[in-house]
Amino acid sequence: MNITYETAVIPKPEEVIELCVQAGLKRPTDPERIALMLKNADLLVTAWQADKLVGICRTITNWVWCAYLADLAVFTGFKSAGIGKEMIAITRQKLGDQCMLLLLSVPTAFNYYPKVGFNKEDRAFSIERTQ
Template identity: 55%
Template sequence: MNITYCFDKKPSADQVIELYDNAGLPRPTNDKERIQQMFDNANLVVTAWDNDLLVGVSRSITDWVWACYLSDLAVRDNYKKAGIGRQLINLTKEKVGNQSMILLLSVPTAMEYYPKVGFEKQESSFIINRAEWK
C-alpha cells in the first residue's frame, strides 16, 4: 500500500460522497452541492490517495494562529487501522503549527479513537445544532 498525502489536491464532491458513505461518516451526502460548498469553504484540506482512489480526508477551518476546527476526518473502511487517520491529523497539526490548537466534535462511534491519537476529552464545549438535513 503506497499512500500519497496532499494539501493541494482537492477531491471532487462525488469522491468525497463515496468516501464518506464508505467510511460511515454522517454527512449530507445526498446533497452534492452542500458537500461541494463544505470543501470550497474549508481552508485546510489534507487528502490521502491510493493511486487515484481517495482513501482519506481531513477537512478543517483555521485562522492559522489560534484555533483549527477539524470538521471532518474520514478513512475508507478497508484502509482503517493503517495509520492513515493518524497521519492526516499529524499533517494538519504540522500545517497549523504550534500556536494553534486543534479541536473537533466527534461522532459517537469515534469517541474512543481520538484519545488514542493525542486528543484530550473536554467537558467545556457548547453547541447550537444546525437544522436537520434531508
Template identity: 55%
Template sequence: MNIEYSFDKRPSADQIIELYDNAGLPRPTSDKERIQKMFDNSNLIVTAWDSELLVGVSRSITDWVWACYLSDLAVRNDYKKEGIGKQLINFTKEKVGDQSMVLLLSVPTAMEYYPKVGFEKQESSFIINRAEWK
C-alpha cells in the same frame, strides 16, 4: 501500500461523497451541492490517496494562529487501522503549527479513537445545532 498525502490535490464532490458513505461519516451526502460548498469554504484540507482512489480526508477551518476546527476526518473502511487517520491529523497539526490548537466534535462511534491519536477529551463545549438535513 503506498499512500500519497496532499494539501493540493482536491477531490471531486462525488469522490468525497463516496468516501464519506464508505467510511460511515454522517454528512449530507445526498446533497452534492452542500458537500461541494463544505469543501470550497474550508481552508485546510489534507487528502490521502492510493493511486487515484481517495482513501482519507481531513477537512478543517482555521485562522492559522489560535484555533483549527477539524470538521471532518474520514478513512475508507478497507484502509482503517493503517495509520492514515493519525497521519492526516499529524499533517493538519503540522500545517497550523504550535500556536494553534486543533479541536473537533466527535461522532459517537469515534469517541474511543481520538484519545489514541493524541486528543484530550474536554467537557467544556456547547453547541447550537443546525437544522436536520434530509
C-alpha cells in the same frame, strides 16, 4: 499499501460523498453542499491510493489560535493503516505550534481520538443545525 497525502488537491464532491458514506460518517449527500464545504475549508488533507480517495481531513481555522477539524474520514478497509493519524499529523504541522486543534466527535470515534493525541473535553457547547 502505497498511500500518498496531498494538501493542494480538492477531490470531486462525488468522491467525498462515496468516502463518507462508506466510512459511516453522516454528511450531506448532495454534491453542491459538499463542494461548498470543500471550497470553504482552510486546510484540506487528502489520502490517496493511486487515484482513489481513501481519506480526508477537512479543517477550518484562523491559523493563529484555533482550528476546527470538521471532518476526518477513512475508508473502512484502510482504518488500521495509520491514515487518519497521518492526516492529523500533517494538519498539525501545517497549523503550527500556536494553533489549538479541536473537534466534535461522532460517538463511534470517542475511543479513537485520545489514541492520536487529543484530550477529552467536557466544556463544549453546540447549537444543532436545522437542515
